[in-house]
Amino acid sequence: MKLSFLSLLVGTAVAGPLGSYRVFERLSGAPEPWALKAESKPGVLPSEAFDVSTPDHPDYGRHLSRVELGDMLAPSPQSYDMVAEWLEEKGVSEKATIEDDWVIIDGTIGDAAELLQAEYQLFENKATGKLTARTLAYSLPNALHAHIDIAAPTIKFSTPSAMRSTIVQNYPVPAAVKSSSGDVHDGLDVVACNSSITPDCLKALYKFKHFRASARNGNQLALAGFIEQYAQHDDLAQFLGVYSPNANGSDFSTMLINNGTNLQVKDRRSIDEANLDIQYGFSLAYPTPTVYISTGGRPPENIKNEVDNEPCLEFLTYLLKLDNIPQTISISYGDAEWTVPKNYANTVCDLFAQIAARGTTVLAASGDDGIESKCNIVDPNKLLYNPMFPGGCPFVTAVGATYQVAPEVAVNFSGGGFSNYFARPAYQDAAVNTYLTKHADPAYTKYFNASGRAYPDVSAQGVAFHTIQTGNDVPVSGTSASCPVFAAVVALLNSDRISNGLLPFGLLNPWLYSKAADAQAFNDIVNGKGLGCEGQIPGSGFAATVGWDPVTGLGTPDFKKLRKMSTGIDS
Ligand SMILES: *[C@@H]1O[C@H](CO)[C@@H](O)[C@H](O)[C@H]1NC(C)=O
Ligand SMILES: *[C@@H]1O[C@H](CO)[C@@H](O)[C@H](O)[C@H]1NC(C)=O
Ligand SMILES: *[C@@H]1O[C@H](CO)[C@@H](O)[C@H](O)[C@H]1NC(C)=O
Ligand SMILES: *[C@@H]1O[C@H](CO)[C@@H](O)[C@H](O)[C@H]1NC(C)=O
Ligand SMILES: *[C@@H]1O[C@H](CO)[C@@H](O)[C@H](O)[C@H]1NC(C)=O
Numbered sequence: 001m002k003l004s005f006l007s008l009l010v011g012t013a014v015a016g017p018l019g020s021y022r023v024f025e026r027l028s029g030a031p032e033p034w035a036l037k038a039e040s041k042p043g044v045l046p047s048e049a050f051d052v053s054t055p056d057h058p059d060y061g062r063h064l065s066r067v068e069l070g071d072m073l074a075p076s077p078q079s080y081d082m083v084a085e086w087l088e089e090k091g092v093s094e095k096a097t098i099e100d101d102w103v104i105i106d107g108t109i110g111d112a113a114e115l116l117q118a119e120y121q122l123f124e125n126k127a128t129g130k131l132t133a134r135t136l137a138y139s140l141p142n143a144l145h146a147h148i149d150i151a152a153p154t155i156k157f158s159t160p161s162a163m164r165s166t167i168v169q170n171y172p173v174p175a176a177v178k179s180s181s182g183d184v185h186d187g188l189d190v191v192a193c194n195s196s197i198t199p200d201c202l203k204a205l206y207k208f209k210h211f212r213a214s215a216r217n218g219n220q221l222a223l224a225g226f227i228e229q230y231a232q233h234d235d236l237a238q239f240l241g242v243y244s245p246n247a248n249g250s251d252f253s254t255m256l257i258n259n260g261t262n263l264q265v266k267d268r269r270s271i272d273e274a275n276l277d278i279q280y281g282f283s284l285a286y287p288t289p290t291v292y293i294s295t296g297g298r299p300p301e302n303i304k305n306e307v308d309n310e311p312c313l314e315f316l317t318y319l320l321k322l323d324n325i326p327q328t329i330s331i332s333y334g335d336a337e338w339t340v341p342k343n344y345a346n347t348v349c350d351l352f353a354q355i356a357a358r359g360t361t362v363l364a365a366s367g368d369d370g371i372e373s374k375c376n377i378v379d380p381n382k383l384l385y386n387p388m389f390p391g392g393c394p395f396v397t398a399v400g401a402t403y404q405v406a407p408e409v410a411v412n413f414s415g416g417g418f419s420n421y422f423a424r425p426a427y428q429d430a431a432v433n434t435y436l437t438k439h440a441d442p443a444y445t446k447y448f449n450a451s452g453r454a455y456p457d458v459s460a461q462g463v464a465f466h467t468i469q470t471g472n473d474v475p476v477s478g479t480s481a482s483c484p485v486f487a488a489v490v491a492l493l494n495s496d497r498i499s500n501g502l503l504p505f506g507l508l509n510p511w512l513y514s515k516a517a518d519a520q521a522f523n524d525i526v527n528g529k530g531l532g533c534e535g536q537i538p539g540s541g542f543a544a545t546v547g548w549d550p551v552t553g554l555g556t557p558d559f560k561k562l563r564k565m566s567t568g569i570d571s
Pocket of ligand 1: 174175177190191194404405406
């Protein structure tokens with residue numbers, strides 16, 4: 001068996017003597033449904049990402065170029081020297097090449113096993129029967145621990161799809177209720193939008209119907225696609241004809257990463273997520289140029305090709321090499337945090353910090369399982385709510401889901417909670433403290449880590465979106481729907497900023513929790529509850545409440561107020 005890709009990310013510490021081997025990373029067991037399988041990777045984190053994103057900080061808006069960021073994060077020459085010395089000693093130095101801060105070793109599984117004192121085994125995914133080579137632990141010489149951030153592929157166990165789509169399959173479409181009209185503005189059809197959603201519903205509800213973005217100021221919206229999800233051009237054309245005639249005849253562009261493809265197929269399961277993202281991202285942000293980014297890589301089909309690419313890492317490292325990264329990126333995919341090894345999660349989150357420092361806002365769906373369906377999965381003897389990744393990374397803006405329009409209500413699948421990996425960032429201290437002291441039911445605080453990064457940050461509609469799938473009008477629900485909606489709003493705000501000589505937001509959260517919250521630029525959601533752990537913890541979950549809460553965040557967007565706070569322009 002050939003291990004074609006072993007990467008060591010070289011860290012930034014200073015040199016010391018090589019020592020004996022010590023375990024570097026370990027998993028206690030293989031998470032279900034893999035009987036065994038994984039991979040990893042790292043990064044280095046600039047507090048710069050926070051500084052350049054914090055309103056009123058002297059460095060606010062001073063995003064870094066690719067070259068500046070690369071210089072800032074470059075590993076020390078000693079780190080390379082020590083790694084080179086070690087590879088030389090192990091007789092594999094001629095198989096190693098250096099690519100940025102990665103050392104890529106083109107060797108065999110045997111080389112990797114020897115180098116990392118790891119026992120690689122074939123693990124089988126019980127659900128799919130797929131096999132992959134992974135180890136439950138690996139070691140590095142003592143002296144190298146400070147110089148290497150991660151080795152991949154080693155212990156990262158992917159769920160069967162590596163990054164799961166956050167669509168809720170077969171969620172019921174609420175019944176249309178004829179009743180007295182509620183808060184009517186901008187032609188919002190309260191009765192129709194109360195039961196199913198179109199772009200017009202969202203434009204009226206979130207008050208951006210009359211805003212016209214620029215097609216030519218350099219601003220771009222990107223919708224990320226993984227796990228062989230393909231955005232269909234013909235379905236978009238049909239969707240625009242029906243739901244967004246002003247954009248009729250226009251189309252998205254495609255960026256392919258890591259041998260990603262964007263096949264035009266007639267298979268509902270391979271297109272539903274991508275079509276939802278592109279149809280809403282495109283029509284809401286129109287005429288902002290919109291790009292579908294398809295990243296290849298997924299758990300391998302067989303032993304001949306046993307080495308897994310980790311799509312999320314490939315995606316972020318590719319973007320960081322671009323001179324211009326799209327200013328707004330929507331990711332409607334995620335995984336339960338506990339299935340992601342901590343070191344790997346840190347690495348990915350560090351890469352999100354770098355993307356933020358470059359001036360890009362990344363939004364991620366908060367997940368569709370509320371607090372997750374089983375609460376004794378991490379520790380069989382202890383009941384705990386399960387947070388999501390990457391929504392729990394503080395450099396990502398996590399988006400929860402609502403439904404109904406008069407008033408908007410938290411939907412029961414909307415994911416939220418508190419990360420066990422990432423500490424609460426300062427930008428949300430006040431909002432989360434208020435929630436914890438004034439609104440959280442003390443009987444349930446033992447089920448989550450109150451000191452962790454709390455999410456979602458914001459929310460948007462997420463139930464019964466009209467979409468076109470293989471030519472048919474199909475309702476789709478999930479935080480997968482909410483994420484591109486909020487991302488489109490951010491793309492429009494960025495467009496407004498750029499056209500008015502301001503820089504794009506970059507990491508959005510510090511601004512959301514300070515300026516935007518102070519201006520009450522959200523529709524605060526105070527009804528509904530995110531559920532989970534059915535039957536295990538009676539009454540579990542998080543309820544929406546006044547102010548920030550772990551099911552709808554700060555609330556849904558009021559574009560007019562956000563715009564006023566952003567560029568000072570009244571619309
Ligand atoms: C929206 O739907 C909810 C739930 O069915 C209902 O209580 C409410 O009256 C509806 N609002 C309007 C304006 O139809
Ligand atoms: C959209 O364009 C197509 C042809 O490109 C045309 O057949 C259709 O009538 C147009 N629809 C609308 C609503 O303008
Ligand atoms: C992409 O595919 C080509 C041809 O199949 C292959 O040679 C190359 O190694 C692949 N690249 C990646 C990053 O998987
Ligand atoms: C969430 O609400 C939907 C629609 O009312 C319902 O079908 C589903 O059973 C609810 N889920 C839970 C976990 O209660
Ligand atoms: C709680 O979160 C903190 C980070 O804020 C982390 O260091 C700690 O390990 C977490 N505790 C548990 C039990 O996961």
